[in-house]
Amino acid sequence: MKYDLEPTLPAPPSTTGVLGWLKRNLFSNATNSIATLIIGYFLVTLLGPALQWTFIDSDWFGDSPAACTSGGACWAFITYRMDQFMYGFYPDTEYWRINTTFLIFAVAIVWLVVDKTPYKGYVSVFVLFIYPIIAFYLLYGGSFGLEVVETHKWGGLSLTLVLAVIGIVAAMPFGILLALGRRSNMPIVKSFSVIYIEFWRGIPLITVLFMASVMLPLFVPEEITFDKLLRALIGIILFQSAYMAEVIRGGLQAIPKGQYEAADALGLGYWKSMSLIILPQALKLMIPGIVNTFIALFKDTSLVLIIGLFDILAIVQAANSDSAWLGFSTEGYIFVAFVFWVFCFGMSRYSQNLEKRLQTGHNTR
Amino acid sequence: MSTQETHEASDQLMIELKEMNKWYGDFHVLKNINLQVKKGERIVICGPSGSGKSTMIRCINRLEEHQKGDIIVNGMELTNDLKNIETIRKDVGMVFQHFNLFPHLTVLENCCLAPIWVRKEPRKQAEAAAMKYLERVKIPEQALKFPGQLSGGQQQRVAIARSLCMNPDVMLFDEPTSALDPEMIKEVLDVMIELADEGGMTMLCVTHEMGFAKTVADRVIFMDAGQIIEENEPHEFFNNPQHERTQLFLSQIIQH
Numbered sequence: 001m002k003y004d005l006e007p008t009l010p011a012p013p014s015t016t017g018v019l020g021w022l023k024r025n026l027f028s029n030a031t032n033s034i035a036t037l038i039i040g041y042f043l044v045t046l047l048g049p050a051l052q053w054t055f056i057d058s059d060w061f062g063d064s065p066a067a068c069t070s071g072g073a074c075w076a077f078i079t080y081r082m083d084q085f086m087y088g089f090y091p092d093t094e095y096w097r098i099n100t101t102f103l104i105f106a107v108a109i110v111w112l113v114v115d116k117t118p119y120k121g122y123v124s125v126f127v128l129f130i131y132p133i134i135a136f137y138l139l140y141g142g143s144f145g146l147e148v149v150e151t152h153k154w155g156g157l158s159l160t161l162v163l164a165v166i167g168i169v170a171a172m173p174f175g176i177l178l179a180l181g182r183r184s185n186m187p188i189v190k191s192f193s194v195i196y197i198e199f200w201r202g203i204p205l206i207t208v209l210f211m212a213s214v215m216l217p218l219f220v221p222e223e224i225t226f227d228k229l230l231r232a233l234i235g236i237i238l239f240q241s242a243y244m245a246e247v248i249r250g251g252l253q254a255i256p257k258g259q260y261e262a263a264d265a266l267g268l269g270y271w272k273s274m275s276l277i278i279l280p281q282a283l284k285l286m287i288p289g290i291v292n293t294f295i296a297l298f299k300d301t302s303l304v305l306i307i308g309l310f311d312i313l314a315i316v317q318a319a320n321s322d323s324a325w326l327g328f329s330t331e332g333y334i335f336v337a338f339v340f341w342v343f344c345f346g347m348s349r350y351s352q353n354l355e356k357r358l359q360t361g362h363n364t365r
Numbered sequence: 366m367s368t369q370e371t372h373e374a375s376d377q378l379m380i381e382l383k384e385m386n387k388w389y390g391d392f393h394v395l396k397n398i399n400l401q402v403k404k405g406e407r408i409v410i411c412g413p414s415g416s417g418k419s420t421m422i423r424c425i426n427r428l429e430e431h432q433k434g435d436i437i438v439n440g441m442e443l444t445n446d447l448k449n450i451e452t453i454r455k456d457v458g459m460v461f462q463h464f465n466l467f468p469h470l471t472v473l474e475n476c477c478l479a480p481i482w483v484r485k486e487p488r489k490q491a492e493a494a495a496m497k498y499l500e501r502v503k504i505p506e507q508a509l510k511f512p513g514q515l516s517g518g519q520q521q522r523v524a525i526a527r528s529l530c531m532n533p534d535v536m537l538f539d540e541p542t543s544a545l546d547p548e549m550i551k552e553v554l555d556v557m558i559e560l561a562d563e564g565g566m567t568m569l570c571v572t573h574e575m576g577f578a579k580t581v582a583d584r585v586i587f588m589d590a591g592q593i594i595e596e597n598e599p600h601e602f603f604n605n606p607q608h609e610r611t612q613l614f615l616s617q618i619i620q621h
Contacts, residue, residue, distance in 0.1 A: 262465035
């Protein structure tokens, strides 16, 4: 008996146009059709007025509430105070310093994020080691002929970004060290990591910030004064690194034992096998969790308002109580939500892109 | 295939296990293991599962710690000192049942990693050497792929090349073909036979491939319940097993 090879056929067409898609996905049977109609009805009735209020009946510019006559959103409230929302109480002649700082940062980040740009290594070194010094002298001043701008004048979105960026960049390495420490065989290192992580995870961030701003000064001699922003930052970093550590530990545990053994068998020492073999895989695996923590950290920075730092949320709240502009808190909060959403969504999209790019064929796991 | 006639192991001892004992908790896995392996000697270790054969060779590069007795590799006693362990690991290559390639690195990077980071070779030189070994295991064309894109047999050959890149004196094979589909076993065994035929490499191989044992081994070791029960040159071992347990094991293998 002789078998002939069956010919290879193209796959059947998966869709039959828009109508076919609609029929299959939205109106496949009675229940589905009713659900589609009900949801469609609510979308139209809710979305219509929302769009009307936000865009069609809205007023965008003006220097007093009198400019808002259309009955919709009064974005003039936002645009009129945009400088304050962005820069806080930073002297307006020095805005260029904040702009330059963030411009350099944005260029460097885009450079690192975009595929196929050369010299990524040098740019990373610049961002991690040289840029912080430049940023400090630009923002704080006190050298190179720049006047000092005390941190209590910092505020708005620029303060939020300073807190978030420094928090994220510093919490990551601490988190990695703590995660490695918790899995270490050395009893002292291990118990230190466990106690640290469990302590910081057990208390709310608000408490940490309160302690940093109110209690810490009670315990140290009076002549030593830490900057309030610095204290808040240290609190955020200590707190978030505990969370980061647990996320990374999850990744470390997911790496098969064989990877550790293969690295050992090749004679790579502990640090080399961690940094070349284990961490690259663990971090890649935990991108969703790590970005989740970053996003949470970014939003948590708004808690600094309770210790009197004016991040973007705090400054909008302050503007809400301005007697000349009463009654526009809806616009204010929507604006803050939108700003946070843009940044968080950006991080989330980038993480998805990163996951795809780091995919290396079928996983053998 | 066999070059047993032409092959001569030197008298220099490469590995020596003296009264080695190991416990997992209260469980006595390895009992008084005594073994001497000469430089260039090729040894096959077989036995039923759970007999401690993998554990024994994993003690030689300290993937497992032994509790009693001595292990001497290339004249150096294996101690708890990290430097000492790393030195021995540089001389001892290992091939695992599940390949354990690094999935985030290309085949070439897998091979160059240890030469570059452990032996501090310049990248160019390490890559050239790696390509030479990839040609030897017959997959130079896969050098820029990731391990996940290769078949099991190809992955295991990469794993062999990766170990060879460190120019080890000893190669340990821990059931290198057990996780492979039947049609891929031969390509891996061929590479191992070639390596054995070249001579000079001390090989310890835990395997169930009795054909391989007959072809290349200088000595076959049979283990059961954590002990070495019998050791002999292959012809005698297969045709005239002394111990009852060995006879039973061999009869069970041959039946299938």
